[in-house]
Amino acid sequence: ALAYMFMVEGMCLDEAYAQLFAVRRCHPQLGMIRASACDMLAGGLGTGSIRLAIKRPEASEVQIAGLDVGWTNKLPLVQDDSTGEFVLTHTLPPGTYQYKFIVDGEWMPSMDLPTVDDNGNVNNVVTVVPEPGSPDAARRERIMAEKGRPTEEELKQLRSLLGVE
Numbered sequence: 001a002l003a004y005m006f007m008v009e010g011m012c013l014d015e016a017y018a019q020l021f022a023v024r025r026c027h028p029q030l031g032m033i034r035a036s037a038c039d040m041l042a043g044g045l046g047t048g049s050i051r052l053a054i055k056r057p058e059a060s061e062v063q064i065a066g067l068d069v070g071w072t073n074k075l076p077l078v079q080d081d082s083t084g085e086f087v088l089t090h091t092l093p094p095g096t097y098q099y100k101f102i103v104d105g106e107w108m109p110s111m112d113l114p115t116v117d118d119n120g121n122v123n124n125v126v127t128v129v130p131e132p133g134s135p136d137a138a139r140r141e142r143i144m145a146e147k148g149r150p151t152e153e154e155l156k157q158l159r160s161l162l163g164v165e
Contacts, residue, residue, distance in 0.1 A: 003033050007158045014147050038140045040161050041154055047091045048128035054110045057084030059103050066099030068092055094130050098123040
């Protein structure tokens, strides 16, 4: 309902949420609705590259869970012999992702990197942004902001993509 109100009817997402919340208490991820509108307008997810590293020279294996692979799948990190860091370079769509390192089987956040407390679970967090100065970056900055919304032209494009005209 919120996505329809935002992408088809052109309502401010924050106002649509307030209307829905008055009828039924819920806590949808408004950022994901905004992000999906941005993705549709960009013609796909877009990509950004991240580099994540943790210094654990004594470790024999380091992996990451979370990001875009979920908490049950794991991505291996490669040890840089010159620095002792375990490193992952990964391409992701723009957005904010939580993750955790798994060092020799033990799950842990790196307190040297940004963290978030997610209901008592401390995870690392990384934000991927589109290329600065690109049309996608400007659109995402505008739409992702509080009270951000698509322009009239973007609403026409969203309606067309959704088959609602």
